[in-house]
Amino acid sequence: MSKYDPPGLTARSAAPLPRRLSVGLAAPLALLVAGALLTAAPAQATDDAGPPPDWEQVQELAAYNGAMQAFEDPEIGPVIIFASDYAGDIDDLRHPSDWTDSAGNTPSSWPTPTTARSVLFTAEQITALEDAVHEAIQPDGDTTYNVTVHYDAMSDRVTAETDAPSSVTGPLADEYAGRLVIDTSTDVGPTPRACPAPDGPTPTGDISDPLTQLQELAAYNCALAYFEDPEIGPVIIFPKDRTGDIDDLRQPADWTDSAGNAPSGWPTPTTARSDLFAADDVEQITEAVYAQLAPDADQTYDVYTFYDGPTDRMILSTDAPASLTDPLLNTYPGKITLMAPPA
Template sequence: MLTTAAPAQAEITDGLLLRYKLDETSGTVAHDSSGHDRDGTVNGTAGWDGDGMAFNGSNTYVKMPNNIMAGLNSITVTFDVWIDPTMGKPYFFYGLGNTSGSNGDGYLFTTGNTFRTSVSMTDYTAKQDIKPSDTSYQLARGMWKHVTYTQTGNTGILFENGVEKARSTNVTIAPGAIGGGTTTANYLGRSLYSSDLYFKGRMRDFRVYNRALSTSEVQAVATGTEQQWEQLQALASHNGALAAFEDPDIGPVVIFPSDYTGDIDDLQTPPDWTNEFGQTPTDWPTPTTAKSPQFTLDQITDLQDAVTAQIQPDGDTSTYQLNVFYDGMHDRVVAQTDAPASVTDPLATQYAGKLVLEGYAFQYPATGKCTPENRTSGSVLSRQAAPEAGFKDALTKLQWQQVQALADYNCALAAFDDPAIGPVVIFPSDYTGNIDDLQKPPGWTSEYGEIPADWPTPTTAKSPQFTLDQITEIQDAVIREVSADGDTTAYSVGIHYDGIHDRVVVETDAPASVTDPLLTAYPDRIVIETVTAPTPADTADSEELDA
């Protein structure tokens, strides 16, 4: 499936008081697109590139108009933020309130370290916090995050990427009560305490509402893009479509077979459908629908079978690579292959106007680049990049898949989540490339065919003690020691490189008499983690399941 652009974030305007898209390319004005003429004044040195505003951490901030919260009993503050991995603390993403001397004097603010929103009528001694139960939790750096705070009545809720991270039902300070409605220190990127740091990173799409958005609205604004892809695919699959994609001019499109007999203008939503995180959508995309001018499903299947038979006859996948799929946007079947013209020319002639042949760019990237099937996952056996808490939403999952793709494509040893600084990519000690200029894998898409608008910027470093060959050597030695003569029935063994601690981890049920020589041969390089050997009953259960 071909995807060319991502849908925009949800345009929820009810109650919108202020919106800075921060998509300017120059100037000292953060333009308010809410229609209320609340433009902000940019101070210090700002970086503009049309995709958010860069804050330099030393003097950049936006001064918002006075009295934004006057008369408010409820509020929502929501925005995209990218925290520079070198950002110190303490700092505010934003602060709405007043100052007295060098201190805050009544305010509402949110910060990423530790991740929380605080409300106070005076200073920090009287603040009311809305923060996760894990009080050490920090917002990941080096990747875009969506942050939302909603408050109505005594309930304040803090969201990350549309997922609730913290809730308090003991918030007794209404937004409009701060300063009696008068607030003259309303800042974006600056704290209300002069001793705090200025924010360093990027922000975009900063909004303030005079009401608390519902959870579904928060999700729509925060991760609507990723959720819509999953819902669009579900609609297409449930209704028997050939493909779904995003047209840059008209939005989501679903293409049906030319002989489709159903009503393409009345798509049925799959009953009881939830996304992979168990969330039930409150609304569904309404895509443009059309029938393929030239393909039924059987015709596409026949064409794909013909391509496979020509390029990989008798199931031979070792001679030439092949990836074949239907491109709904251009109503063509695409075959990506490294087979020569002498093999593919007959196909191009036979299926002119229906088949497009492309080089297999994913398997054969630019010189010096790796692939997901190659070194990292195949030889090093490192764990897939993921936050310690796992995936709670579609946007987080997408971003960590991108981190892994960056690591794979740039020949890294591993990628992982550092709770203090966010995504980290570790390279071999003898790596000769530029670890500060990671190349994006060409043509990479998400599992739903989405071309990402943004890529994470992980912290990078080289292993203090390992080249790839040295890790491979250790792996081979472990297998020889634990599974002597290839005997894999005596002891179980699993091996992976732990980038966080720069060690090779060996998971095995072998006794110390077997593993101690490894620890002696590779001091400070190997960690043995004992696992329990499966019981006969476990083996029987496994065999029954396999049967």
């Protein structure tokens, strides 16, 4: 079998994986939009309803503009939520140049999603709350109780799904009343500690798109990146300090796509560890880039950075001058590839 082996990466093929449940959102939408508090019914996936046709573009707009989350509301359509301290203009989103979707199509126009800032959270506050939940339910990595934690943009709350008893969750519910929802109604299997979303092409969320399941595997196993290699197929890249067996990826159970469809099988990606990046390195470099080139959400320069799995480098696309970018290249030698933004 072919190996994915760019400089410094040793690749392996993973065994097939089973499925994981995608829990639906049951909380109402309560968003501050254009100065008014709107309430809408919860999103409901149906067997015959796939993602909207422009969903990839909505996700790209969210990522490109530094949003926290995007979702499709059944009443008002696509919605993008930003952190409460986001300093940019959420009514004038920037559109990436020369972007194509997963099928290679260039959009003739871009959607105009509803935008809002979180009423309750900065991005740092969400991370702090998620960490507090893990420390309370799984102190020092103890796995007596299972827990998954995520921010739910529709309700502007953090949700913790857990099998821990009320004696454990009660103090959390009291301390973070109005910001944290404790859900004990769903069976929660063993899960890793919350980790950043892996970088990779944006999938449609539909099971017919091979990237949809590949992204799920990468995220569930705390990978750095996923992508489709033209020679050997799906690839997942892990941090260099990953201690688990990348030949035996964790197995999500009862997973369904955005329309509620269960897969008949799973991809068997080639796997590799990064030569350069530990688990926290990507976030550290990303924060350093924005602190240097866009402090306090300054928009003087175009700045877009991400971890690129195929090259095992951070890509920094910016029009900032060398006087600003050179210190970053010197601080992180060999880890950043500098690119001019698309014309």
